[in-house]
Amino acid sequence: MVQWYAETLVRYVLVAAAIVGVMLLTYRGLRRAGVRREPATGFALILPWFLGFLIWNLFPVVASLYLSLTDYNILQAPNFVGLANYQQLAEDERFWASLRLTMAYSAITVPLGLLLSLLAAVLLNQGVRGVGLWRTLYYLPAILPPFVTALLWRLMLLPTRSGLVNSATEPVWSLFGDTPPRWFLDPDTVLWGFVIMSFWGVFGANTVIMLAGLKNIPKDLYEAAEVDGAGLLSKFRHITVPQLTPTLFYVLILGIIAGIQIFDQGLFVRVPRENFLNVYLYQQGFNFFHMGYASAIAWVMFVIILVLTLAVFRSSTAWVYYEGEVKR
Amino acid sequence: MSTRFTRLAALAAALALAVTACGGSQSSSPPAGGTAAPSGAASQPAGEKVTFRITTWAGEGEAKELQELVLDKINASQSEYEIVHEAAPADYYTKIQTALAGGTGADFLWLSQEYVAGYASRGALLDLTDLLKTIAAPTAKVEGYFPDVMKTALYQDKVYGLPWISQPVVLYYNPALFDAAGIAYPDDTWDWAKFAETAKALTKDDQYGFSANGWPPIHMFMWQAGGETVSDDLSSSPIDSAEALQGAEFYKSLIFNSSCCPTEDVLLEQGFSEMFKAGKVAMFMGGASDTFETADGVALDIRAAVPPMGPKSRTTFAWTASTVVNAKVANPELAAKALVALTDGIHHWKIVSPLTELANADVITASFPEKWKAQKGQQVDAIIAATQDMRSFNVIPRQQEWDDLFWREFQDKLYHDQGTAADLAAAARPQLEALLP
Numbered sequence: 001m002v003q004w005y006a007e008t009l010v011r012y013v014l015v016a017a018a019i020v021g022v023m024l025l026t027y028r029g030l031r032r033a034g035v036r037r038e039p040a041t042g043f044a045l046i047l048p049w050f051l052g053f054l055i056w057n058l059f060p061v062v063a064s065l066y067l068s069l070t071d072y073n074i075l076q077a078p079n080f081v082g083l084a085n086y087q088q089l090a091e092d093e094r095f096w097a098s099l100r101l102t103m104a105y106s107a108i109t110v111p112l113g114l115l116l117s118l119l120a121a122v123l124l125n126q127g128v129r130g131v132g133l134w135r136t137l138y139y140l141p142a143i144l145p146p147f148v149t150a151l152l153w154r155l156m157l158l159p160t161r162s163g164l165v166n167s168a169t170e171p172v173w174s175l176f177g178d179t180p181p182r183w184f185l186d187p188d189t190v191l192w193g194f195v196i197m198s199f200w201g202v203f204g205a206n207t208v209i210m211l212a213g214l215k216n217i218p219k220d221l222y223e224a225a226e227v228d229g230a231g232l233l234s235k236f237r238h239i240t241v242p243q244l245t246p247t248l249f250y251v252l253i254l255g256i257i258a259g260i261q262i263f264d265q266g267l268f269v270r271v272p273r274e275n276f277l278n279v280y281l282y283q284q285g286f287n288f289f290h291m292g293y294a295s296a297i298a299w300v301m302f303v304i305i306l307v308l309t310l311a312v313f314r315s316s317t318a319w320v321y322y323e324g325e326v327k328r
Numbered sequence: 329m330s331t332r333f334t335r336l337a338a339l340a341a342a343l344a345l346a347v348t349a350c351g352g353s354q355s356s357s358p359p360a361g362g363t364a365a366p367s368g369a370a371s372q373p374a375g376e377k378v379t380f381r382i383t384t385w386a387g388e389g390e391a392k393e394l395q396e397l398v399l400d401k402i403n404a405s406q407s408e409y410e411i412v413h414e415a416a417p418a419d420y421y422t423k424i425q426t427a428l429a430g431g432t433g434a435d436f437l438w439l440s441q442e443y444v445a446g447y448a449s450r451g452a453l454l455d456l457t458d459l460l461k462t463i464a465a466p467t468a469k470v471e472g473y474f475p476d477v478m479k480t481a482l483y484q485d486k487v488y489g490l491p492w493i494s495q496p497v498v499l500y501y502n503p504a505l506f507d508a509a510g511i512a513y514p515d516d517t518w519d520w521a522k523f524a525e526t527a528k529a530l531t532k533d534d535q536y537g538f539s540a541n542g543w544p545p546i547h548m549f550m551w552q553a554g555g556e557t558v559s560d561d562l563s564s565s566p567i568d569s570a571e572a573l574q575g576a577e578f579y580k581s582l583i584f585n586s587s588c589c590p591t592e593d594v595l596l597e598q599g600f601s602e603m604f605k606a607g608k609v610a611m612f613m614g615g616a617s618d619t620f621e622t623a624d625g626v627a628l629d630i631r632a633a634v635p636p637m638g639p640k641s642r643t644t645f646a647w648t649a650s651t652v653v654n655a656k657v658a659n660p661e662l663a664a665k666a667l668v669a670l671t672d673g674i675h676h677w678k679i680v681s682p683l684t685e686l687a688n689a690d691v692i693t694a695s696f697p698e699k700w701k702a703q704k705g706q707q708v709d710a711i712i713a714a715t716q717d718m719r720s721f722n723v724i725p726r727q728q729e730w731d732d733l734f735w736r737e738f739q740d741k742l743y744h745d746q747g748t749a750a751d752l753a754a755a756a757r758p759q760l761e762a763l764l765p
Contacts, residue, residue: 185593185596
């Protein structure tokens with residue numbers, strides 16, 4: 001074993017030496033091709049990252065596109081099957097059910113999350129005492145790994161008396177002569193269980209980004225508005241929101257991507273019927289050995305995200321305001 | 329920078345890459361014998377041990393026991409090879425599949441019964457049929473194993489692994505709860521009716537007679553009624569036969585039924601086996617090696633009986649796992665010898681050994697640490713009796729898909745009153761049969 005570790009260490013050193021050698025060669029080649037010293041140095045220095053991108057990002061992406069056209073089962077070489085996986089997807093009820101759940105989840109949590117994180121950011125932007133502490137507290141949930149959050153909320157949403165949510169809201173339900181929902185045990189309330197779970201992350205990174213956006217709004221805009229007699233709501237509507245649109249745009253794009261790619265929460269919370277699309281993908285790939293089919297699901301998911309992102313980008317000309325931008 | 333320097337850099341890079349690339353084929357990941365070293369074991373220098381790697385799902389404590397009770401002994405007694413353990417307790421199957429796909433899979437792997445046929449059918453496992461015939465040890469003799477357990481390591485009549493454990497499900501019970509209710513302990517005269525009646529009699533307030541949540545597997549009751557989930561020749565899934573339905577309906581009469589068992593909500597809140605350990609459930613079906621202790625680590629007075637008799641048999645489910653050999657192992661003959669030694673070691677460590685001659689009270693009692701000897705000593709007769717009726721699934725290559733479908737389209741719906749057993753079985757059967765080989 002000691003020998004094996006020593007050999008591994010030597011191999012690491014040799015790889016590093018090889019990379020340095022290739023960097024030097026790149027530099028020399030560029031210089032010979034007439035590239036100036038500074039850009040040649042720059043290209044040589046980013047070469048390790050670029051190689052990493054090619055090998056660990058681009059290659060797997062292209063490979064997964066190819067695999068989506070095969071019957072790859074992980075343990076054997078893939079066979080080309082053309083568009084069969086995509087045709088099968090069209091007829092796969094579980095795929096559509098998972099897609100519906102995922103899209104419904106995104107459609108609810110993305111705008112809601114945007115609204116709540118904006119609200120939290122506006123509150124944290126007030127000159128209250130101990131604001132640093134409040135900001136830290138609001139950010140704390142974001143540092144928890146998603147699976148911990150999922151397990152925590154699974155307990156919070158237990159349908160019995162030890163489930164904090166039901167325990168706290170039971171009197172309200174009984175007022176209407178009803179009983180609390182069974183959350184993750186009832187197919188009809190699974191989505192809402194996940195939506196509630198998503199609030200946990202609202203006050204994390206999104207709020208911090210929004211807060212940074214709020215800080216960048218020039219104060220003189222508010223002062224000028226006050227001179228003109230603008231009230232709180234008026235200032236929020238006509239200054240804060242427009243000035244914050246680049247940030248909202250950024251958070252919206254990230255929210256759409258994260259919403260559709262949701263995985264950990266679904267994996268760690270057992271639900272009675274269909275789960276999220278990413279969980280279905282994982283199940284097909286790793287549990288059922290249908291990696292080709294799973295790759296096809298991944299590409300469908302990619303296309304959905306791409307289309308939605310492009311739609312948001314196209315719409316941004318109508319609602320995102322950049323300072324210094326001249327609208328024609 | 330001179331031309332000379334450029335050439336030197338090129339030479340250094342080329343050499344480094346060449347050496348690095350060659351490293352993999354000579355002695356990749358823990359060396360020799362390993363699967364990623366096609367020439368490793370065969371070209372091992374004289375006098376040097378071949379190293380085989382085994383990946384298991386063993387957690388910290390189990391891995392320590394495996395090392396100390398099995399591997400250290402083998403490695404100390406062997407001059408030809410040594411076995412190195414790599415534990416992967418989390419995401420086990422994802423990890424081993426990825427490693428196999430990447431050509432870095434271990435030489436030996438633990439596979440639960442549901443997986444052997446799938447891996448074998450996809451060419452990932454070494455066919456051991458002929459290799460085992462050349463080894464004299466009893467552990468290498470397929471006929472020495474319980475047939476209904478050994479079948480889980482076969483695929484198309486070829487041997488792809490050696491089972492190292494076969495845990496029959498037994499009926500554990502808490503004698504204190506029986507005594508308090510003045511009810512006689514379970515014994516081998518019990519049938520389904522007596523069992524269900526007693527479970528109800530022991531249910532009161534926050535205490536339940538029995539507990540089920542999908543475990544024990546419904547298959548067991550379908551088998552006991554004379555039904556089958558996948559036929560022996562793997563050609564049908566007759567879950568809608570009258571016998572299979574009788575078993576399913578009996579199970580349905582128990583699961584989540586508050587007159588005898590905790591509801592789903594209560595189980596989620598208080599935990600399945602935790603309720604039994606806490607003295608809130610009187611009878612619990614568990615594997616033969618299960619141990620029961622308080623939160624403080626004190627062994628409980630828990631006894632065992634054979635499962636109640638069904639309409640046709642007392643068949644009990646055997647949780648089974650095998651050690652298999654990577655198809656790309658460099659030295660198959662030596663690997664087979666190492667597998668036999670490894671399996672023999674595990675047979676004296678884990679209970680119940682799937683080897684018929686080792687399924688006895690002495691071996692079972694000796695397998696447990698001192699702390700558990702009293703508890704298991706009281707259970708050993710029931711465990712041995714249960715081994716005579718134990719069986720595993722009839723496993724197909726697409727077992728995981730079959731299990732998932734069987735759960736979603738039959739069991740889950742049945743347990744949640746979304747149809748009768750007959751209707752659900754009739755609807756699920758064609759879908760299940762579409763997955764058969």
